[in-house]
Amino acid sequence: MSDPALDALMLPFADRRLAWPDAGALFLRAREGAALHAHAPRAGLVCEQSFRPEHDSLQRAGFTVQAQGEDTAPLVLVLPPRQRDEARALLAEAVARTAPGGTVVASMPNDAGARSGQADFEALLGPASVLSKHKCRVFWAEATHADAALAQRWRALDAPRPILDGRWTSRPGVFAWDRIDPASALLAAHLLPTLSGHGADLGAGWGFLSSEVLARCPAVTALDVVEAEQRALDCARANLQAHAARVALEFRWLDVTAGLPARYDFIVTNPPFHALRGEPRPDLGRAFIAAAANALRPGGALWLVANRQLPYEEMFDARFASARLVAQQGGFKVVEAVRGR
Structure with a gap:
């Protein structure tokens, strides 16, 4: 390139x-x-x-x-x-x-x-x-x-700083660094409180979605916070510290598209669709879906939010036993896809 x-x-x-x-x-x-x-x-x-x-x-x-x-x-x-x-x-x-x-x-x-x-x-x-x-x-x-x-x-x-009335820590340059991304907020609002076991947040950014999973889903026992940008991962570590006494947290500096090192009961993600230099990369979302499908245990669920026009449905059909549209709002869609048993 x-x-x-x-x-x-x-x-x-x-x-x-x-x-x-x-x-x-x-x-x-x-x-x-x-x-x-x-x-x-x-x-x-x-x-x-x-x-x-x-x-x-x-x-x-x-x-x-x-x-x-x-x-x-x-x-x-x-x-x-x-x-x-x-x-x-x-x-x-x-x-x-x-x-x-x-x-x-x-x-x-x-x-x-x-x-x-x-x-x-x-x-x-x-x-x-x-x-x-x-x-x-x-x-x-x-x-x-x-x-x-x-x-x-x-x-x-570049130092991490308080944002949103001091509730969170973030830093310039991180995705949606000084606000809550509306797509992530939509996904968080529709998560089932029954999510349980060992989960992962792929492309976790500064940790908003991970924090919402831990606050809304009391049966979650472990969460892998997976992020490719180390500067964002450092912020996520600080933002999730309050949950560390109850849940086993792993902070993984990884390229999701290269595969995941563990197996999960559920995965949440708001995958990127632009590359580092800003060029459109819808293939990144497809790679996130493929990585999630490979890493989920049988019967495990992927919860994904994406721009409504992104064509991920073929991936769901090919890699999952079922998929359902959970919500559409503000140009975004939330999908739950379940891996076959």
Whole structure:
């Protein structure tokens, strides 16, 4: 799959405007792709990625990858996300992880905030060198004269914080980070209180749906909270702490589409239908359904909410003994699908 922002990020090295340091580099929010293979020596490159599918892709490609760390390097590459507070925090993190005299290089698509991203970059690091290509901007500067006070303020923007009158903890960039997603709320409202045994929440985000399962279904004895984004999973862990004395909780940093490691009596999910960079991916929902079908015990139930137009019915017919439409509201549908005995 093409990755224009990654292609643009490597331009200064392809054009020899920047030299790759012998001491190596650090790549924050790293993504695997052809440009990285072509222009980034693997020796000395440390990649950081908290989103499990991208993390695993980098690992399979042979790169050194970690979810988070404290390494510093003379060159720090970064692909800032669209959400501005999260992006500012990541730029501040890049400055903090740059060795003395080192350089920060960032790339963003034009339609995902490149202009404001460059403005933030220059507010933090001073005037930047800029190239435009692939409908993206790449900008770079030495970190020597970075605004330390601004970097400190921006770095704190990624910290988990209270939301919704302090009832929950979340952070910028997590899905529906400062609100309750209406699709998840619809699913929660229609869950049967008779759900019991060992369940899982696939794509749990910051933990709203898991919390509703535990509050509404007293016969649940164990719940696996499964999430691909470690930053979200950390918030879910904090939000579900009050239930830990009654229910066995497992927090699993996993790519659901790669399969699940346990068997369940029930599964709830509000599966994603966009990829990390925002492109439509209805196949992700189908992969979640397939993973759930494989992981459910005979007679176990999948409770799913999705946009009404997403064509998941063939999957239910193929992988489950029965499926029923529980509710339709606000463009969403709730489905219960039962695995055959």
